[in-house]
Amino acid sequence: MSAEKTSNVQERSKNKQNNTETNEEEADLYLDQYNFTTTAALVASVDRKVMVTVKTGQIYFGILRTYDHFANLTLEFVTERIYLSRDDLENLDKFEPTLNLSAREYNKPNKYYEYYAERPVGCYLIRGENVVFIGEVDIDKEDKPLRYLRKIDWSLANSIMNKKNRIENRFNRQQAVRYSRKGFS
Incomplete structure (x- = not known):
C-alpha cells in the first residue's frame, strides 16, 4: 500500500x-x-527613421539613435515639418479655435492639408515628458504624400503657426477664466 x-x-x-x-x-x-507599451518597445526602432510629435505640436522626422527609460530621445538628421491647409493661409484673420475638442471633430476627413514647410534641424534631443507620439517611418513611402502638397517658405509657415498658437492660447486662457467663475478649476 x-x-x-x-x-x-x-x-x-x-x-x-x-x-x-x-x-x-x-x-x-x-x-x-x-507588444510592449513601455520604452522597451523602442528597441526595434533604433537606427531607423521615426516621426515624433511633441506636446507643443511640432513634428520631427529623424533617425532614432538612442533613448533611455524616460523616453528621452536622441535623433540625428532631423527635419521639422509643418502642415498647413488653404484656410490657414487665406483666412488666418478669421481663425477661431473650435469649442468641440473631440477626436471626431479634430480628425475630420475633409480637413485637407495642401501646403507644407520643412527645415533641417540637425541633431536633436527630445525630453521624454514632451513626447506625445513616436512612430517608425517607412522610408520608401515617406515622400509620397508630399507629392500632392506644395512646399512653402519655412518663415511664412512658422509665422502662421505662431499666430494660430497665440490665438488658441488666448482662447484657452479666456475659457479657463470662464470655467473658474462657474466653479470649475
Whole structure:
C-alpha cells in the first residue's frame, strides 16, 4: 500500500514538472508576441527613421539613435515639418479655435492639408515628458504624400503657426477664466 502511494506521489510530481515546463514555454511564446507599451518597445526602432510629435505640436522626422527609460530621445538628421491647409493661409484673420475638442471633430476627413514647410534641424534631443507620439517611418513611402502638397517658405509657415498658437492660447486662457467663475478649476 505504501509503495502504491509513493508511486502515485512520484507520478503527480512528474506531471506537475511537465505542466510547469509547458507553462513556461507557453509564457515565453506569449512574451515574444507581446507588444510592449513601455520604452522597451523602442528597441526595434533604433537606427531607423521615426516621426515624433511633441506636446507643443511640432513634428520631427529623424533617425532614432538612442533613448533611455524616460523616453528621452536622441535623433540625428532631423527635419521639422509643418502642415498647413488653404484656410490657414487665406483666412488666418478669421481663425477661431473650435469649442468641440473631440477626436471626431479634430480628425475630420475633409480637413485637407495642401501646403507644407520643412527645415533641417540637425541633431536633436527630445525630453521624454514632451513626447506625445513616436512612430517608425517607412522610408520608401515617406515622400509620397508630399507629392500632392506644395512646399512653402519655412518663415511664412512658422509665422502662421505662431499666430494660430497665440490665438488658441488666448482662447484657452479666456475659457479657463470662464470655467473658474462657474466653479470649475
